[in-house]
Amino acid sequence: MSKLSEAQAVETAASKKYKYGFRTNIEYEEFPKGLNEDIIREISRKKNEPEFMLEFRLKSFHQWLAMVEPEWPNLNYKKIDYQEIQYHSVPKERPKLNSLDEVDPEILATYEKLGIPLSEQKMLAGVAVDAVFDSVSVATTFKEKLAEAGVIFCSISEAIQEHPELIKKYLGSVVPANDNFFAALNSAVFSDGSFCYVPKGVTCPMELSTYFRINNENSGQFERTLIIAEEGSSVSYLEGCTAPMFDTNQLHAAVVELVALDNAEIRYSTVQNWYPGDENGVGGIYNFVTKRGICKGERSKISWTQVETGSAITWKYPSVILKGDHSVGEFYSVALTNDMQQADTGTKMIHLGKNTKSTIVSKGISAGKSQNSYRGLVKIGKKADGSRNYSVCDSMLIGSECGAHTFPYIESNNSTASVEHEATTSKIGEDQIFYLQSRGLDEEQAISLIINGFCKEVFKELPMEFAVEASKLLAIKLEGSVG
Amino acid sequence: MLKIIDLHAEVEGVEILKGINLEINAGEVHAVMGPNGSGKSTLSKVIAGHPAYEVTKGQVIFEGEDILELEPDERARKGVFLAFQYPVEVPGVSNAMLIRQGVNNIRKERGQEELDPLEFEDFIQEKLKLVQMDDRFMDRSVNDGFSGGEKKRNEILQLAAMEPKLALMDETDSGLDIDALRIVSEGVNKIKSDKNAFLLVTHYQRILNYITPDKVHVLMGGRIVKSGGKELALQLEEKGYDWIEAEIMVNGEA
Numbered sequence: 026m027s028k029l030s031e032a033q034a035v036e037t038a039a040s041k042k043y044k045y046g047f048r049t050n051i052e053y054e055e056f057p058k059g060l061n062e063d064i065i066r067e068i069s070r071k072k073n074e075p076e077f078m079l080e081f082r083l084k085s086f087h088q089w090l091a092m093v094e095p096e097w098p099n100l101n102y103k104k105i106d107y108q109e110i111q112y113h114s115v116p117k118e119r120p121k122l123n124s125l126d127e128v129d130p131e132i133l134a135t136y137e138k139l140g141i142p143l144s145e146q147k148m149l150a151g152v153a154v155d156a157v158f159d160s161v162s163v164a165t166t167f168k169e170k171l172a173e174a175g176v177i178f179c180s181i182s183e184a185i186q187e188h189p190e191l192i193k194k195y196l197g198s199v200v201p202a203n204d205n206f207f208a209a210l211n212s213a214v215f216s217d218g219s220f221c222y223v224p225k226g227v228t229c230p231m232e233l234s235t236y237f238r239i240n241n242e243n244s245g246q247f248e249r250t251l252i253i254a255e256e257g258s259s260v261s262y263l264e265g266c267t268a269p270m271f272d273t274n275q276l277h278a279a280v281v282e283l284v285a286l287d288n289a290e291i292r293y294s295t296v297q298n299w300y301p302g303d304e305n306g307v308g309g310i311y312n313f314v315t316k317r318g319i320c321k322g323e324r325s326k327i328s329w330t331q332v333e334t335g336s337a338i339t340w341k342y343p344s345v346i347l348k349g350d351h352s353v354g355e356f357y358s359v360a361l362t363n364d365m366q367q368a369d370t371g372t373k374m375i376h377l378g379k380n381t382k383s384t385i386v387s388k389g390i391s392a393g394k395s396q397n398s399y400r401g402l403v404k405i406g407k408k409a410d411g412s413r414n415y416s417v418c419d420s421m422l423i424g425s426e427c428g429a430h431t432f433p434y435i436e437s438n439n440s441t442a443s444v445e446h447e448a449t450t451s452k453i454g455e456d457q458i459f460y461l462q463s464r465g466l467d468e469e470q471a472i473s474l475i476i477n478g479f480c481k482e483v484f485k486e487l488p489m490e491f492a493v494e495a496s497k498l499l500a501i502k503l504e505g506s507v508g
Numbered sequence: 509m510l511k512i513i514d515l516h517a518e519v520e521g522v523e524i525l526k527g528i529n530l531e532i533n534a535g536e537v538h539a540v541m542g543p544n545g546s547g548k549s550t551l552s553k554v555i556a557g558h559p560a561y562e563v564t565k566g567q568v569i570f571e572g573e574d575i576l577e578l579e580p581d582e583r584a585r586k587g588v589f590l591a592f593q594y595p596v597e598v599p600g601v602s603n604a605m606l607i608r609q610g611v612n613n614i615r616k617e618r619g620q621e622e623l624d625p626l627e628f629e630d631f632i633q634e635k636l637k638l639v640q641m642d643d644r645f646m647d648r649s650v651n652d653g654f655s656g657g658e659k660k661r662n663e664i665l666q667l668a669a670m671e672p673k674l675a676l677m678d679e680t681d682s683g684l685d686i687d688a689l690r691i692v693s694e695g696v697n698k699i700k701s702d703k704n705a706f707l708l709v710t711h712y713q714r715i716l717n718y719i720t721p722d723k724v725h726v727l728m729g730g731r732i733v734k735s736g737g738k739e740l741a742l743q744l745e746e747k748g749y750d751w752i753e754a755e756i757m758v759n760g761e762a
Contacts, residue, residue, distance in 0.1 A: 455559055460596035462580035463556050463589070464610035464666060465617075471581075474609070478600025478649065 044501075046270035046300060049135045049240050054115045058243065059108040062086065065213055068113050072182055075189055085202035085212030092206045098369040099398040099430055102274075102338050105311065110276055112214045114244035135238065155180060155219045155235040157248055165219075167231065174230050176260075177222040181249050184220035191222060195253055199282035199319045199346070207278040207313040207340075211247045215280065218248035221260060223289075229260040232488055239268035239299070239310065245276040252282070254289035256322060261292040263491060266335070268300040272308045274337060279314045287322030287349065292330070294487055295343075296495055299335035304393070306365030309337025316343035317373075320352030320381075328355040329372065330486040332495045334502050337366060342400065344373035347381035347412070354383040357483040359495070362395030362427070363502055371401035371432075376409040376442065385416040386482050390499070391427035392506040398430040403444055405437040412442040420450045421479055423506050451479075473500035509534045509705050510555075510674055515566035517554045524550045526730035527566070532674070535702035539716055539741060540709045542727035543749045548709045549593060551727065552676040555707075556590035557583050570674065584610070585617040589672035591663040593679040593709075598650040603662065606650050607632065607669050614670055635668040638695045657688040664695045675699075676707045681715035693718030713741040726752055 056064060065086050069079040094105070135158070155165040155178065171178050177188065185192050202212035219235040239246045254260055268275065277299065283291050293316075302309025312335075318327035329343040345354030356372035374383035383403065391397040403414045420429035431448050453475055461471035477484065477496050484492045515528040524547045532538050542548045554561050555568055557580035567574050575583050598606065604625075611631070612622040623631055636643055639661045651659050660680055667675055677696075681689055696719055700706065708715065716724075716738065724740040725732045728749065733756055734740065744752075 457596050457598060459556075459558050459580055460592065461598070461606065461610075463584050463592075464606060465581055465584040465613040465670065466606075466609055467579070467581045467613075470609065470613075474601050474606065475598060478598055481600040 043270060043300060045267035045298065048242075048269035048271075049131055055241075055244070056111055056113040058111050060086075060110070060112055060214065064112055068214060068216065071113070071115075072185070074185055077189070077193060078185055081197065081202070082213050085209050086214075088203040089206065089209035089213055092203070092209055094206050098340055098400075099396065099432075100338055100340065100367050100369050102311065102367070105274075105276060107210075111241070111244040112247070113216055114241045135240070155233075157217055157219070157235060157237045158240060171230070175224040175227050176229050177220065178233055179220055181215075181218040181220045181251060184251070188220075188222070191253065192220075192251070195251055195282065195284055196249075197282075199284060199317050200280050200315050205315060208280050208315040211249060211278050211280045211315070214245075215247045215249040218250045218279070220250070221252045221262065223252075223254045223258040223260045225255040226257045227255075228258065232261050232263060234263040234265070237264065237266040239266075239275055239277065242269075242271045242273060242275065245278065247277075248279045250279070250281040251284075252291055252293070253284045254286065254291050254325075256287045256289060258286075259290040261294070261488065263294045263296070263488060265296045265298070267298050268310055268335075270300050270303075270308060274302075274309055274311050276311045277313070277336075279316075281314070281316040281343075283318030283327055285318065285320050285322060285325035285327050285352075288324050289322060290326040290328075291318060292328045292486075293318070293343070294491065295329075295331040295333070296491060296498070297331065297333045297335050297339070298498060301335050301364065301366050302337040304364040306337065309366070310335065311338045312336035312341065313338075314341040316341065317346065318344070318354075319346040320349050320354060320378075322352070323349040323378075324351045325349050326353040326355075328353075328357070328486070330357040330483060331359070331370075332483070332487070332498070333358070333360040333368060333370060334498055336368075339366075339368040339370050341370045342372055344375065345383065346375045346377065347383065347409075348377045349381075350378040351380045351382075352378055353381070355486075356383075356385045356387070356401075357486045358387045359390070359480045359483045359499070360388070360397055360399075361390040361499055361502055362392070362397045363506060364393040364395060366393075366395040368396070369398040369400055371399045373402040373404070374414055375402075375404045375406070376412040376414070377406045378412075379409060380411040381409055382412065383414045385414070385418070387416075387418045388480050388483055389418070389420045389429050390423065390476065390479070390503075391420070391429050392423035392503055394426045396428045396430070398432060400432040400434075402434040402436070403446075405439050405442040405444065407438045409439050410441045412439065414442075414444045416444075416446045418446075418448045419479070420448075421476075422450065422452045423503065469500060469504065472503055473497075476500065476503065509571060510707075511567075511569040512555075513567045513569070515551075515554065515568060516564045517550060517561045518564055519550070519561050523564070524561070524730055525554065528727075528730075528732060530725065530732065532705045532707060534673075534705055536722045537700065537706040537708065537719060539721040539724045540707060540727050540732075541711070541713070541724060541741065541744055544711070546727045547730045548711075548727050549678050552590055552678045552707065552709050555583075555676055556580055556588060581613070584670070584672075585614050587614075587673035589667055589670050589675045591660075591667055591675065591677045591680050593682065595651045595654075595659040595663055597652045597654075599652045601650050602647055603650050604628070604632070604646040607646075607666055610666070611669050632669060635665055638668050638698055639664045640691050641665055656683040657685060660684055660692060661688065661695075664692050668695065668699055672704065674705050674707070676709070678709045679711060680708070681710055681712060689715060690718060713745040716741045728752065728756075
């Protein structure tokens with residue numbers, strides 16, 4: 026870390042815990058609150074969608090109506106009134122995105138302020154960004170350069186227009202609309218998100234990234250991401266999320282689907298920093314997300330890495346279906362909860378093919394009065410001969426008012442498979458901090474060193490610059506929690 | 509260098525130190541001895557600033573400044589070092605990472621250039637030699653999976669690296685076999701100079717066979733009840749602490 030950014034980190038920590046809490050003042054083209062068939066037809070019409078999409082949405086909506094919100098998570102929150110939410114919210118004067126110069130300058134300024142400059146000369150070299158602001162994608166950078174390599178990277182709305190055959194084939198193929206309550210809701214109303222297609226044999230020449238920003242207090246955010254890696258291709262994708270501070274809760278219900286064909290590899294990383302609410306639990310994002318990938322082909326690999334630090338409520342289980350023989354699934358997670366935050370997160374590894382292999386590394390950090398649960402399922406199918414899973418779930422407690430919980434589920438239907446699970450719980454204590462302080466490290470450096478050590482196995486899976494970001498983020502989140 | 513005046517400290521409402529007076533000059537080695545529960549370890553922790561102890565009265569003057577209001581890391585950067593009786597494990601953090609950050613913080617305070625990883629590598633080699641540690645220890649997590657002896661040697665390695673003015677050694681000798689004790693002591697003897705000072709807290713005089721103290725203090729019931737030269741340590745070894753207690757009783761001080 027450079028001296029400057031270190032100083033900035035300290036300054037940020039001192040000024041406020043959540044530096045992304047500002048709201049951008051722009052005008053919205055808004056839908057009335059509530060959800061019914063007309064709203065869905067209107068969303069589809071506004072987006073000029075082909076008939077098959079409207080059908081997809083309506084079918085999902087009817088499935089959703091017949092479903093109930095899950096009550097099994099270890100989460101406590103006020104029932105969500107789904108008729109009080111706006112299902113579509115678009116910044117007015119939506120630009121035709123021929124060039125970045127046409128994006129609303131207020132929105133560009135917002136991303137600038139968030140540290141994600143979208144103007145190409147200022148951008149992070151080697152990272153292409155799709156910026157999603159409330160319900161729409163406002164800009165995608167480096168499109169031409171990616172196109173040269175044959176990679177399609179655009180908003181999902183654009184993909185529906187330009188590549189309907191891919192959408193038809195893959196949308197809902199990994200997470201069917203009726204998979205769960207929130208997935209059904211998303212399938213009915215999703216507004217935008219990112220789409221990526223990497224053709225056969227292509228190694229994507231740069232990191233892809235989507236930056237999600239919730240800005241509107243009354244709207245929900247329902248994004249949809251679909252990534253397809255054809256035979257022998259590979260791609261690394263990263264998403265980041267922030268939101269303003271409001272006293273009310275905003276619903277975020279996303280669906281992410283990944284498809285890896287023979288010998289393909291997808292790495293998907295998340296740094297989730299939605300507004301977590303204040304220290305009394307007022308406000309914050311309700312984050313109900315379904316993420317799943319399928320290793321469809323032989324020797325394919327899907328790797329999820331997540332750093333979850335935000336949201337009042339997190340409900341999220343990025344999973345891998347290991348269908349192809351010799352395919353590999355990985356889940357690396359750091360989930361940090363502080364104050365009144367609650368997280369129920371983990372993964373599912375579904376072994377169907379022979380000699381499939383999965384690794385789960387989960388690190389939970391709980392501070393304040395927060396509750397942090399790991400929930401994971403390892404399922405070995407009848408035909409998954411020689412499959413192996415290794416899971417390790419470590420929890421770290423800071424203070425005495427928080428909770429850490431582990432719910433590992435193992436279902437093995439094949440006697441040749443091996444499943445290993447390890448779990449530890451530790452406490453970051455006065456003594457550990459005092460020890461480091463007596464070596465000349467100040468409290469913040471001490472905490473950040475301890476947390477970094479604890480999360481090391483996960484951070485090393487993140488792209489370099491994001492690992493640095495993530496470790497700074499954790500230090501800021503925990504400022505003042507110890508002692 | 510260090511002047512402690514009428515120091516009272518308590519933990520969870522129980523008074524442990526009941527008026528300590530002690531003065532240590534540069535170039536001196538002082539040993540504080542005493543039976544279990546006498547407050548020896550507390551004294552070193554209070555000087556270093558452990559947050560669990562509350563100082564209710566008195567002063568700790570280090571280089572002319574009362575350091576009691578300073579954070580432990582501020583004290584460390586001013587040149588106070590505590591070698592722990594029970595070194596703490598920090599999983600996932602390499603020894604190199606911790607020591608380099610500590611050393612650089614201290615160097616910054618002293619107006620010296622910070623060491624980049626390569627310079628640090630050279631810097632730490634000679635320190636490793638002092639305590640006969642292999643440089644593989646630098647890549648291992650701090651104290652994680654170290655044997656008792658390795659942990660203590662690691663403390664002395666850090667002491668050597670941080671180059672403190674005042675080194676507090678809290679029962680460094682406990683749990684060490686004779687070879688490790690010799691290595692640790694030889695290390696300390698090499699670090700010792702006329703510019704720094706050592707305060708050795710110990711239960712046994714064993715370590716004092718290797719590191720010769722200028723003064724020995726006996727701590728009992730939270731007070732220094734007797735001070736003397738190195739011969740006092742031998743007397744304690746021979747006769748235990750009871751005779752001192754008896755002596756105090758006679759003088760009516762207990």
